[in-house]
Amino acid sequence: SCAIANVGIKNMKTDDMAKQLLDKYKIWTVAINTPTVNGCRITPNIFTTPKELDVLVSAISEMAGA
Numbered sequence: 242s243c244a245i246a247n248v249g250i251k252n253m254k255t256d257d258m259a260k261q262l263l264d265k266y267k268i269w270t271v272a273i274n275t276p277t278v279n280g281c282r283i284t285p286n287i288f289t290t291p292k293e294l295d296v297l298v299s300a301i302s303e304m305a306g307a
Contacts, residue, residue: 249280
């Protein structure tokens with residue numbers, strides 16, 4: 242019914258990644274910055290559509306320069 246992932250992009254600050262995902266792509270995430278975990282928590286659920294997941298994958302790919 243749901244999923245959780247922690248995603249980061251090399252050479253990008255977690256806070257900057259979360260801000261860009263929200264501002265540019267309208268994707269809400271939570272930036273996690275601890276001594277042992279750095280990344281954006283991504284939590285799609287049963288109501289997340291495949292199209293919305295495609296937007297997330299495209300956004301991360303674009304931001305990573307892939």
